[in-house]
Amino acid sequence: MTNIRNFSIIAHIDHGKSTLADRLLMLTKTIEPKRMHEQVLDNMDLERERGITIKAHPIRMQYKAKDGKEYILNLIDTPGHVDFSYEVARSLDAVEGVLLVVDGSQGVEAQTVAHAYLAKEQKKTIIPIINKIDIVTIDLDMVLSQVETLVDKEPILTSAKEGIGIEEILERIVSEIPPPLGDPHKPTQALIFDSYFDPYKGVVLYIRVFNGMIKAGETIVLMSSGISYTVIEVGTLKLGLFPKESLFAGEVGYLCASIKKLSDAQVGDTVTLAQNRAKTPIPGYKKLLPMVFASIYPADGGDFQMLQDAAEKLKLNDSSFSFHKESSQALGQGLRCGFLGLLHMDIVQERLEREYELDLVLSSPSIPYRVYLRDERCLEIENPADFPDPASIIKAEEPYIAATLIVPEDYLSNVLELIKERRGIKNDIRYLEGKRLILKYEIPLAEVVCDFYDRLKSCSCGFASLDYDYSDWRPLNLVKLDILLAGEVVDPLSALIRKEDAHRRGKNLVKKLKEVIPKGQFAISIQAAIGKNVIARETIPSVRKDVTAKCYGGDITRKRKLLEKQKMGKKRMKRFGKICLPQQAFQAILAS
Secondary structure (H helix, E strand, O other): OOOEEEEEEEEOOOOOHHHHHHHHHHHOOOOOHHHOOOOOOOOOHHHHHHOOOOOOEEEEEEEEOOOOOEEEEEEEEOOOOHHHHHHHHHHHOOOOEEEEEEEOOOOOOHHHHHHHHHHHHOOOEEEEEEEOOOOOOOOHHHHHHHHHHHOOOOOEEOEOOOOEOHHHHHHHHHHHOOOOOOOOOOOOEEEEEEEEEEOOOEEEEEEEEEEOEEEOOOEEEEOOOOEEEEOOEEEEEOOOEEEEOEEEOOOEEEEEOOOOOHHHOOOOOEEEEOOOOOOOOOOOOOOOOOOEEEEEEEOOHHHHHHHHHHHHHHHHHOOOOEEEEEEEOOOEEEEEEEEOOHHHHHHHHHHHHHHOOOOEEEOOOEOOEEEEEOOOOEEEEOOHHHOOOHHHEEEEEEEEEEEEEEEEHHHHHHHHHHHHHOOOEEEEEEEEOOOEEEEEEEEEHHHHOOOHHHHHHHHOOOOOEEEEEEEEEEEEOEEEEEEEEOOEEOHHHOEEEEHHHHHHHHHHHHHHHHHHOOOOOOOEEEEEEEOOEEEEEEEEOOOOOOOOOOOOOOOHHHHHHHHHHHHHHHHHHHHHOOOOOOHHHHHHHHHO
16 A cells, blocks of 8 residues: 555646646556557547546556655546536545646636645645646746645646656655555445446446455445445456456455446445445545536437436436436426536537437526525426416525636726626635736626636636636526417426516527527417516518419419418418427527
């Protein structure tokens, strides 16, 4: 155990974590040169296409240090985007230290601050690193001052792209990060920090062993449920599964026990042995509350069971994704899903479509609201279809977030204007090193989930950064905005919004829907309504066929008869016809 080091790489998005991980793997010769490529740990196509890390990726390295000793280094590379911060929290529970990477050209960002505080709270050893020092335009003195203010340690100057400073990082890891604590003779305790489903092995658990040891053939118990399984295989992770005889205290690896019931394998659960059972579980992870909700329906109603099975398997690999069954008159059976943000929602949809070959329809995103009723009940509503009768409501509340923004001085006025537009309430504004300011605001969650992050990047030319957490609940005048197509309410297009915004949102939405819904054989009315009051309307004209084209002369009554016949046919079609609702109709709600 004295020669084991467990650590994570944490940073703001696009500060060079994955490139640094590549260089560490190259220097330790963990991966053969012919298998080496950029972002080698990012094994999903989505991660490479978007250039971001979505999942935390564990890997084991061996390094011979300058003191002559051979060390085992267990690395967990983590995402940087705020929507995937749960992956960072999970990784920190499995390690003793972190590499905090800062982009030398951009300096300390909001997520850098958030990750550093999280590591400090958990009393992890922090090694600061300033990356991209090969860029000639960086103000190194300013970035050094920022980093030393955040972490009272001398940072390592590196360029992951050029391979500068990588050996110094490895030496600092073995000298500064403490070896894991634990006793191989105590009752076994291992923390599940990730998992995924393999069609041949069943559920594969990624574990960190804190006490005791686990061998193939032993009977394990999952402490949250008390269910027992026989271990088929244990091993370490090196861009794949490498079986070994046992995992002992301090090690990070994987465990297979032919677990087929997906609900048994809970991330944050403790694994122990049936014969020498631990008395208490390891403190698990804080349960994360979803911030954005949306409904997912299969385009073909017969694929619902496939969608449900796919969602259960994806939840193994993404514990912050939550869902339950629901049904809609317009779209049939589907799943009501909870996400941590819009990017998280987008990634989940793409993974379901790509990995499980599903054709999906995603409803408009919504957030939870609290509604207090006259019978003294308090309901937390995330689906507009569950909104109670307005006459029974005493008051409603919406969630606020505590937002931390780091903004260059040159773009302050643009950002403040955006925050004012989104009903932000100022808590604190103060200067940082290098003409940058840290802004602390409370903003309604409803104003942030849609396009706030994109607008923030746009108005600051990409230099502003954002981190946020739940704050509290505050009162608002809440109404349900219904969308009617040809007189029928379409539940997935409904939304819960402030009464003051209802007219503007309704007007914008019907205009957007008119642009994206294709024409049919009959005219389609699009209405936005609050209760029975229609506040906005547009009409999509029908596709018209010139039925009088064959009449090249004669009495006008012949043409009138044909037009009248067409008119009657369109009326019949309006009663029995169906409206094609494309995915763009749900996306239009984001733009309204």
